[in-house]
Each structure stands twice: as structure tokens, then as C-alpha cells.
Amino acid sequence: MRIPAAILTLLAGMALVLTGLWVGQNINLLPEDASLNAPVYDELFKVLFSIGTILLIGIAGLIVYSLVRFRRVNGDHGDGVAIEGNLPLEILWTAIPAIVVLFVGIYSYDIYERMGGMAPLNDHSMHAMHGDAAEGRTWAGISPVAQGADASEPTLPVEVTAMQFAFIFHYPEADITSGELHVPVGQPVALTMKANDVIHAFWVPQFRLKQDIIPGQPTLLSFTATKAGRYPIVCAELCGPYHGGMRSTVIVDEPQTFADWVAQNSPAPAPAAPTAIQS
Amino acid sequence: MTLTLSPASPPPASLQPQGWLRYLSFSTDHKVIGLQYLVCGFLFYLVGGALAGAIRTELLTPISDFLPRETYNEVLTLHGTVMIFLWIVPVVNGAFGNYLIPFYVGARDMAFPRLNAVAFWLIPPAGLLLISSYFIASAAQSGWTAYPPLSLTTPATGQIIWILSVLLLGGSSIFGGINFIATILKLRRPGLKLMQLPMYCWAMLGTSILVVLSTPVLAGTLVLLSFDIIAHTGFFNPSLGGNAVVYQHLFWFYSHPAVYIMVLPAFGLVSEILPVHARKPLFGYTTMVYSIMGIVFLGLIVWAHHMFTSGTPPWMRLFFTIATSFIAVPTGIKFFNWLATLWGGKIALNSAMLFSCGFIFNFVFGGITGVALAQVPFDIHVHDTYFVVGHFHYIVYGGTVFVIFASIYHWYPKVTGRLLNEPLGQLHFLLTFIGFNLCFAPQHWMGLNGMPRRVAEYDPQFELINQVSSVGALLMAISTLPFLINVVLSAYRGAPAGDNPWNALTPEWLTTSPPPVENWHGEPPLVEEPYGYGVEPGELSLAATSGREIWAVGDPDRKP
């Protein structure tokens, strides 16, 4: 007696799911995570990766199995079995993907909220944190900090100007202008971004954050870095011939190192203003 | 008495071109037009492929050292535009649609044959115009998406030529869509019901609805963009009070359905190919039809998933995530139905079947990354990176182009009367499948780890993996050779195919190969069961199926 096909299928299915889960949890395709919301993103990635692996291996397996098991033998001019449909089966494979897709959608909504993506634009907390006046509408923004933002946590405001083909960072409080973004570990940073000419995008892969900077639309992006280090800032919207070269660096420092940097780079205090021009 | 008959006067010299010259003429024969679309499209495929070769050559090294930077941007713009508007859309719609639809509805030709010819003849000039822009001034360099303000600041001549060319190509597509809708809905032979049509007709009906509803919006948008460039209006120019995101909404309102315009006909073609070579009916005809309609409807309301980082409000991003995710359901149904069509069949492992199975694998891969991309938080990280490039090439190349090849292997015997060489076809499949996956699978990793798209220079950590991808691209280029050799040689030396080498049931197989001008000698056949393969349950020891008449297609002695 042979093992019933149903049991073999069940075992194959279980092996498939376990493989998918293992792959999702253990095969790391992402760069290191260096911001508060990055691990949240990675959770979602692992779930999607598991589901995807299960589906791909399952379907590839079915194709290969069919091509082997049901291949036409030479000289056989007969037909296969005339099955035109199977309503219960079709309902099953409509319902299961629908449920999976719904689950993925709701789960990703939860992830998005935890990443701060659902922060309403034009919200007072966004403006307050970013320091700029309520001039005009707020156009964009991921604000992980707005979600559950601690009023006592000071945020570091930075003004970002994107132009062909560089990012310029200006620290309004310390009046520093720099080509690189220095931030302290663990402190929320609020970027107010604008573009001078064409659409650019601010992307730090290690933060899992990206935001288009569109001319005419002030754009807000907030994050909290969690690991000291140097990470690339990549322009992620075609902006002209030097688009590939439009990069910068975000340097995440320990708080003391950051404070030193601010102190060293702040402009010298202005000399006492002359009261009159002496001729 | 003798009766002298005056000799019949010689026939008037023909004003119609004969033989192969028909294919260079303004013919209204749908079969001629279909082949014109196919060959013209394939030539543009080679152009687009050469452009891709230039891109992959540049990307062998992390610095911009192969092409001047502006030229590289022109190359990537032309690559996308040529592949979409001059290869895939014309071929899966215009080539196969025009050739097959009249056969499937039992008609002698399309509803509007002259409109059909006009639609085709818009394509070569539009394509030549587009490509010549590279040599005239400079070609457009803002990507096939032409986002303002970049498209307003790059050299104007190239961008305007690009706009003109796309407007012509869009017009061609709309004329074709009108023709397909009218033919499918109005030209069915008496007795042929809608739910008896081969699935490709439903796919083309759905596609044509998308064409008619969405392409005009692109046309209007490009007209406004051209006003911005020429007349210095400020529709999309923020410095003149305009709104760059409105362009994106309008552009993607067409360009998302455009991907279904590229893929739905391929779905239809696969539904024709699999039953024939698996000798089984298409599984789930009715749900296949509803799935197509579901994809058409959903395809119109998901466009802003291309704009998740553009500053749209959170509720809008959420809506588009959910709607986009739901397209996976009708699409998944189709894939399960195809797998069920294979299951229990008698599968011939020929080139048409291999490319179809390759399609299933590749498209499922692309669909998985698609569902991932639909989720806003996931997309934030990978938007505008090589992850997206990998995703859509799995769909359009791994999906649609694989089906185009499968279809050529399937219908070449009908069109030419000769069979293609099978070993060469299998070599073609192997090289294409390996080369394609080698080229595009690594690109997902590149995107996840920090490589943006549309760049000539990149972080050196990606150098080796880019070289692997370029080797894959080279393999893809090489794979074209066995295919071209096969197609050309078999036209002269291929084994004669006969009327119906595959013992198939749809109407195009029930006539000569190649078919006569009027498609059939005599009345068009009424095929009420285009997928009536399979044997009665009594002849096989399997679970019960629906009782049905045997169509003894398997009997080698019986003529179809």
C-alpha cells in the first residue's frame, strides 16, 4: 500500500511553510538598521519574505511536478482528463489569498503607523517639532517622532536644501551650514526639506526612510538614529545627469561628540557692531 | 452552329501589392496588419535591447565611464519608452490581437479595417521620430516618466519630440482599442455567444476598455506638459504656481493601467496555449472571465501606489495600498487556474509550453514583489531603487515577453505553414530563462541595500553584483540568436505544418496554414467549446467530471 497522496501533500505543505518561515527569519537581505523605525520595517520585510518564499517555492514545485508527472509520453495522442472546473476548490483558492492579502494590508498599516507614517499633515505637533512657522501647508512627512513624541525630548531641527546636485544641511539653532548631516544618537531629528530646482529624494537605506523633496512643497521628515556610524544619503529621484553622484553622508555621533562638532563648527560670535562709519 | 466564346479578358493589372510586398503596404487585411505589428515591434525590441546593452555596459563599473552622463539619461529614457510603446503594447495588442481576434469571433476581418491600417502605420513614423531625436538634438532625458520640473529643464527639443511620438503611439493604441471592442462585441458570427469565446477575446476586451479609458488622460497630460515647455505656462511648474504632483497623478492614471494593457493580453494568450499542449480544457472559464474584469476595474483605481513618497496624504496612501493588494486576488485565481489546467494533463514539453511555464514562474516572482511594493511602509525603502527595476522586469519581460515567445512558437506554424525547429527553441528557452533570472534577480538585493535607479555611478559595494547582472543581460542578448536563426531558416526549410499540427480546437486551426485571405474557405466554423479537450471520465479511472461529448482529437486517423 502506498502512502495516501493527501498525507504526502500535507507533509510537503508543512515543510514548505517551515522553510518559508525559516528563510524569512534567518536570511538577511537588508543592510544594518540604524534608526528607531528600521527594526519595525524589518519585521514587515521578514513576514513578506516568508510569505513570498512559500508561494514561489510552492508554485515552482507544482510546475516542475506537473511537467514531470504529467508529461506526454511519446506516441500518446490521447487527451488528459476533461476537468473544466471545481467550485469548492476555486472558492478555496480565492478565499485564502484574499485573507492573506487582507492580513498583509492590515499588518502593514500597523507597521506604517509604528513607523510614524500616519502622522496627519498640517498637524500642530509636526510644525511645533520642526520649528518652522505655520507658513503654508505641510506637504509630506514621515514623523515617527510625532507618534508618542515625548514633549520633554528635544528634537534637533535641521533644514535640508536639495539642489542639482547636492544636499545642503543648515542647523538653524547653531547657524551651521554643512554638506554632511551630523546627528546625535538617540535624539529625534526633524528635517525640514526643500528643493530648489527639480524633484529630489532624501533616502538613507540604513534608516529605511525615503521622502521625495518636491519644489514648492515644504517637506518634513523625522527620525531617531540608534547606532553611531556613517551612513549614505542617496538621492532617489532622477534629477539630471549627475543624479548618481548626488550623495551625502549622515554621521551619527555619540551625544558628546556631536556637541563638540556643533561647538567647533558654529560661526564665531560677531564682533561688536560699529556705531558709525568713520571716514 | 458553333458558339464562339470570346476569350475572357485578362484580369486587370492588380493595384494591390502581392506577396511579401503586402507587408510594406497599406493593407487592410487583419492578418497582414498583425504581422506588420509583429515584425515592426520586434525590430524596436532589438533597438530597445541595444539600449539596454548600453545601460548594462555602463553599469559594469561603479563610475560613469562609458557614456556621457546626458547620453546615459537619454539611453535609459529611450529604452523604457521604446520597450513599452513600440514593442510590448503594439505586439501583444496589435500583433496577436489583430491576427487572432477575427478568427476567434468567426469574422473575415476586424470591424474597421482601414482604421486598423491607420493605427499600424502611425507606429513606424512615431518610432523613427523618437529614435531620430537622439541624433537631431538630444533625446529626452527625464526617463519614460518625464516628471516635471526635470522635463521642463532638460533640452526642450528632445522632450517635445518625445511628447509628439508618445501622443502618436497613444493614438494608435486608442484606435486599436476601439477596433477590438467593436469586433468582439459586434462581429461575432451568428450562434456564437460571449461565454463561448476563447479567453484571449475576453483579455483583449478588458485590455481595450483600459486603453480607451486611460490613454486619453495621458494624451491630455502630455499636451499640458508641452504647453509648459513651449508656452511657459505653469501647470506643473512650481515656480510658476503649478503643481508637480498633479502631473504624477495624471501620468500614473494612464501608466498604471498601461501595465495591465501589457500583461492582460499575455494572460489571454497563455490561456490559449496551455490547454492545447496539455490536452485539457482551460480550468475555470467563468472565473477567468470575472478575474479579467476584476483586474480591469481594480487596475483603474490603484495608480498612486507609484507615488507613496510624493507627499500624498496618509489616508490616500492607505487606500491605494489596500486596493493594490486586492489585485493579487483575481490575478492569483488566474494562476491557480493555469496550474489546474496543467495538472492531470498530457503535457508536451515543447518550446511553447516551456516559455509558458517560465512565464508562470517569473510572473509569480514579480507578483510577490508587487504585493510587497503595494505596502506603503515597504515601498518607502525601495521606491525608485533597483528593487523596482527588478520587479517590473520580472513582470514585463519574465511575464509578457516570455508569453510573446511562447505565442510565436505556438502560432508560427499557422502563419507560415511550417514548424519551427524544436531543439533550437528549447535552447532559446534555456538561454533566455537563465540569462533573464541572472540579470534581474540580483537587482532586488541591489535595491534593498541602497542602489537607486537611473544612475550611471553607484556605491562600489555593488560592483560585483552589477557585473553578474550584466552577464545575465549578455546571455539574454545571445539568446536572441537561436530564435532569429530559427524564425528565418524555418520559413524556408521548416517541416510543413499542415492545417492543425497541434490538433487544436479554436477557429484559426480549422483552416489552412497559412489561412486564405477570407480566413476560411466557406463559412466560418462555429466553435462552441474552444477548450473541448479531454476524455470522458469513463475512459480514465479518475474522480467524476462533467459528462460531455468526446471530441476525438486524439485519434490520429480522424481529420479535424
Next chain:
Amino acid sequence: MTSLSSSPDQRREALEPQVGEHQGAEHHGDYRMFGLATFLVADGMTFAGFFAAYLTFRAVNPLPSGATYELELLLPTINTVILLVSSFTFHRAGAALRQNDVTRCQRWLLITAALGFSFLAGQMKEYFSLPFGLTDNLFASTFYAITGFHGLHVTLGGLMILIVWWQSRRGGRVSNGDHFPLEAAELYWHFVDGIWVVLYGILYLL
């Protein structure tokens, strides 16, 4: 259709120019109107894109100070009435043709054309009396783009009416019984009229 003694080439040649027209009214009814209607759906979608852009601009992009959405209403309202009446007169032309009164049909056609061209004249007058030009601000640009695109359609429609009038002269295609040119031009004209009503509501009244 083909004689027994003709050669394959002759037969093919005899058939080729006719293959397109062979399947026709006897089996399927005249589907040319259906094709036209589908085309008008596509054309309508172009306008839909423009209207969507206009409404979005209004909702999201503020006008520079001093600019306004207010428009002078008298002339456009008169134009609306003119267009609506012209649809009615075109309908009369069609009714006359169906009663085989070609002369009356021609008269109504000319009246319709006259109304159409006076609409265009009114539009020109409005353009010259407006305080803003094409590039003055976003509202101005969109206004001229949309009304201009519509005006283009009216012009084409007017030309079509004149062509149908020409074809309905004695010995012409329309007077000989092919009503399609008139029916097609009429449907197109009603479409253009309908678009104007929407345009009037969105651009002028809103």
C-alpha cells in the same frame, strides 16, 4: 461572388478590397455608430483628465494675490444657450432626413453650423475681453487650455456639419441614402455640447 473560371489571384484580388466591408449590416447591424461612441468615450476621458487637473489645482494651489476665479457670466451663458439650441436644430436636421426631406435637412444643418460658428465668435470675443492671458496664472492657463480644447472640438464639429451639408446635395452620399455621416456628426455635436455644459458648470459656475 467569385466566378468559377477565375484564377486564385483574381479571386484573392476580388476579395481583398472587399473583405473589410463584406461583413456588415446583414449580420451585425451598423456598428460604425458604436465605434464612434467608443471613440467619444475616449475623447471624454481627455476632458475628464483636464477637469480633474483643474479641480485639483483649485483645491490645492492658491492663486497669486489679485487673481480670482470669478468670470464674467453673460457671454458664456448666451453661448451655452446657443450651443443647446444648436443641438436641437441638429436633431431637427436628423428628423428631416429620416423623413427623406433633404431640403429641410440641409436648412437645419446650415442653421446649426451658423449657431456653432457664432458660438466660436462669442468665444473669441470673450477671450479678447478677459483681463488675463495664457501664462498669467494657473487658473488662466487651465481656463484657456480647457476652453481652447473644447473650441477646437466645436471647430471640427462645424466643419463636419458643412461636409455633411455638402454630401446631402443632389447626388451626394447622404442624399442617396447613407445617413451615417449625419448621424455621426450629430452624435459628435451632442457630445461637444454635453462637454460644454460640464465645462460651464465647473469653470464658470463653480
